[in-house]
Amino acid sequence: MQSIMRFAAVTTLAALVAAPGAIAQSGPTKLDTLRNPDIEAMVARLDLEKYKATIKGLTQFGDRRQGTSRNRAALDWIEAQLKSYGCTNTERVTYTYTTPPPRPRTGGPRVPSDWGSGGARLRGVRTRTGVNMDSLKQTDPKLRALDAEPAKDGERQDVYCTKVGSTHPEEMYIVGGHMDGHGWGEAANDDGSGTALVMELARVFSSPDVKTDRSIRFALWNNEETGLNGARAYVTQRQALQGKENPPGSGKYPEPKWLGMIQHDMMLFDHGMPRPDGTMSPEQRPEADVNIEFAMTSAQSEAAQKLAWIFATANDKYATDYPAQVGQHMTNTDSQPFEDLIPAISLRENERGRDIGAGWDPQWHQVTDVYTTYSDKDFRLGLNAAQTTLSAIATLTGASLKK
Ligand SMILES: [Zn+2]
Numbered sequence: 001m002q003s004i005m006r007f008a009a010v011t012t013l014a015a016l017v018a019a020p021g022a023i024a025q026s027g028p029t030k031l032d033t034l035r036n037p038d039i040e041a042m043v044a045r046l047d048l049e050k051y052k053a054t055i056k057g058l059t060q061f062g063d064r065r066q067g068t069s070r071n072r073a074a075l076d077w078i079e080a081q082l083k084s085y086g087c088t089n090t091e092r093v094t095y096t097y098t099t100p101p102p103r104p105r106t107g108g109p110r111v112p113s114d115w116g117s118g119g120a121r122l123r124g125v126r127t128r129t130g131v132n133m134d135s136l137k138q139t140d141p142k143l144r145a146l147d148a149e150p151a152k153d154g155e156r157q158d159v160y161c162t163k164v165g166s167t168h169p170e171e172m173y174i175v176g177g178h179m180d181g182h183g184w185g186e187a188a189n190d191d192g193s194g195t196a197l198v199m200e201l202a203r204v205f206s207s208p209d210v211k212t213d214r215s216i217r218f219a220l221w222n223n224e225e226t227g228l229n230g231a232r233a234y235v236t237q238r239q240a241l242q243g244k245e246n247p248p249g250s251g252k253y254p255e256p257k258w259l260g261m262i263q264h265d266m267m268l269f270d271h272g273m274p275r276p277d278g279t280m281s282p283e284q285r286p287e288a289d290v291n292i293e294f295a296m297t298s299a300q301s302e303a304a305q306k307l308a309w310i311f312a313t314a315n316d317k318y319a320t321d322y323p324a325q326v327g328q329h330m331t332n333t334d335s336q337p338f339e340d341l342i343p344a345i346s347l348r349e350n351e352r353g354r355d356i357g358a359g360w361d362p363q364w365h366q367v368t369d370v371y372t373t374y375s376d377k378d379f380r381l382g383l384n385a386a387q388t389t390l391s392a393i394a395t396l397t398g399a400s401l402k403k
Pocket of ligand 1: 178190191224265266
């Protein structure tokens, strides 16, 4: 008798939980009601014209190839800009870069494969990709002269500055992009667009009325194009310093503990797949999106994909024009040296392995990667990536505006 009663009570409860009203109440929440007004106001401080002006500023140093005076001048200019934004505690990582000897070619002729970088499956129309090494392809004599100095082995530097957290200065997120480029153009998209994004975020977070609980480091890596050497040098030199107060009792943490690394590399151009004749649509496609990638092969894959979804949700809530998509094949950029140590993701215009690797960006490492190639619709995709990272990082670090 008693047991039957208990059974009846359980079914009633189950019926209640499954009632349509109860389901409606626990259904999807409307994200716009969950926007944080302070974060909305911070996102509104990003501006298309400012973002374009920062990219334009970087292109005055041509392709910014590592190991040249134009690369060093660009690094000095970036540091001066960061200071002018109020991110005054700039520092540099110094390392030496030596060009490795050319790898001897092994085996017979290269067999075309359906598999791209990072384990991505290649689909549909593919066009040739590569790095332009021919100065004469640059038909603008001024730009050809600006890009003429060859790289010389030797000392190199990255630059970074840090927004110090008010309650947890000992922990930080790293927001990065690479400031070097190549190909005899202006490296406007690869990676002027990512570098400018990081700089614009440094500007917004360094405003005196912005407070964050945790720290944020804005890092511009050198030598990405030669094999992620600048980011690797940072990891090698600074990994063991994490979370240590120095000097003891000072409240200062020269290397806060790494909570995550977010890289930005090629943010502008999403015109779709090449057409069957190899040409491209001249317009940004209406379906353009920000591609957030984590590496499913990395030791931190599980935490990295959680981070990726936080960014995708921040995009839903705060980005004005373009959505974000998450993919599992992060590869070939400065987040890679971090991927087995901490959650690491990259943001891009397209997936690196599946799309860019199949020729979806005809300017990639070519003379045509110059500022004038891109339209406002292209620049706006980069701005939406900036809105995505700004709002995600503001959420993760507990950002607020001082009243
Ligand atoms: Zn790049």
